[in-house]
Amino acid sequence: QKEVEQDPGPLSVPEGAIVSLNCTYSNSAFQYFMWYRQYSRKGPELLMYTYSSGNKEDGRFTAQVDKSSKYISLFIRDSQPSDSATYLCAMSRIQGAQKLVFGQGTRLTINP
Amino acid sequence: EAGVAQSPRYKIIEKRQSVAFWCNPISGHATLYWYQQILGQGPKLLIQFQNNGVVDDSQLPKDRFSAERLKGVDSTLKIQPAKLEDSAVYLCASSLVPDSPLHFGNGTRLTVT
Numbered sequence A: 001q002k003e004v005e006q007d008p009g010p011l012s013v014p015e016g017a018i019v020s021l022n023c024t025y026s027n028s029a030f031q032y033f034m035w036y037r038q039y040s041r042k043g044p045e046l047l048m049y050t051y052s053s054g055n056k057e058d059g060r061f062t063a064q065v066d067k068s069s070k071y072i073s074l075f076i077r078d079s080q081p082s083d084s085a086t087y088l089c090a091m092s093r094i095q096g097a098q099k100l101v102f103g104q105g106t107r108l109t110i111n112p
Numbered sequence B: 001e002a003g004v005a006q007s008p009r010y011k012i013i014e015k016r017q018s019v020a021f022w023c024n025p026i027s028g029h030a031t032l033y034w035y036q037q038i039l040g041q042g043p044k045l046l047i048q049f050q051n052n053g054v055v056d057d058s059q060l061p062k063d064r065f066s067a068e069r070l071k072g073v074d075s076t077l078k079i080q081p082a083k084l085e086d087s088a089v090y091l092c093a094s095s096l097v098p099d100s101p102l103h104f105g106n107g108t109r110l111t112v113t
Helices: none
Strands: A004-006 A011-014 A019-025 A032-038 A045-051 A054-058 A061-066 A071-076 A085-092 A106-111 B005-007 B010-013 B019-024 B031-037 B044-050 B053-056 B065-068 B075-079 B088-095 B108-112
Touching: A004 A085, A011 A019, A019 A085, A019 A106, A032 A061, A045 A054, A045 A061, A071 A085, B005 B088, B010 B019, B019 B088, B019 B108, B031 B075, B044 B065, B044 B075, B075 B088
Parallel strands: A011 A106, B010 B108
Antiparallel strands: A004 A019, A019 A071, A032 A045, A032 A085, A054 A061, A061 A071, A085 A106, B005 B019, B019 B075, B031 B044, B031 B088, B044 B053, B065 B075, B088 B108
16 A cells, blocks of 8 residues: 555546545654645646645645545635646655655646 | 756666766755656655765665765766666755755656667
8 A cells, every 4th residue: 555645637627616636645654744736847846835734725725634534635726727737745754855755646637 | 046957858768778867956955855756656755865965865776776966066866777667757856954845856757768
C-alpha cells in the first residue's frame, strides 16, 4: 500500500463548477499537508500549505485536512480553464520541504 | 526573483550511456533537492543537499546515480549507465532553509531507448 493515495483521474468539469480533489494517507505521523499545481511540461508550484487538521482558504481555493480520517481535500470554486493542470498532494512529518511524500496527481480539465 | 534553472530541457540517450543534468537554484537558497518524476506519478526525492553537504540520499540508486553540489550553489545529477526505467522527468528544487517551501524548476525530460 502506498503511503499517499490519490485518484489520477482524469477529471473533466465545466467552467464555473466546484472541483473537489482528494488524497488519503496511511502514515499518522504526517503533520504538514500541501497541494501543488503542475502545468504540462512545468515544475510543480505550491498552492496551499496547512498544518494539522482544519481548513485554510486562499481566494478560490480551500484546503481541508481531516487527520482522524487521514483524508485531505482541495476545493476550487468558480473553476476557470486556467485551472486545468495536474494537482499533487504532498505531506510530511516535519515542517517545510523535507521528507515530502507526493501523491501521484490528479489531472484536471476545466471545459469552457 | 529568478526561478530554479535546469538544463537541458530534454535528453534522449540509449541504455548503458551516461547523462548529466545541471541545476542552478534560486539565489540564496541553501537547500537543494533532486526529484525523479516518472510519467503518471508524483515526484520522488532522490537526494537533498544542505549547502554542499548531503542530508538525505536514502532513495538514490547509488550504483548508477551520483550528484554533487560544489561550492553550495549549482548541482549536477549524473546517471551512468542509464537503464530504460530511468526514463522520467528530473526535477530540481530549492528552498531558502529546510523548513521553508519548495520551489521547483521545470525539469529535464530524459528518454532512455
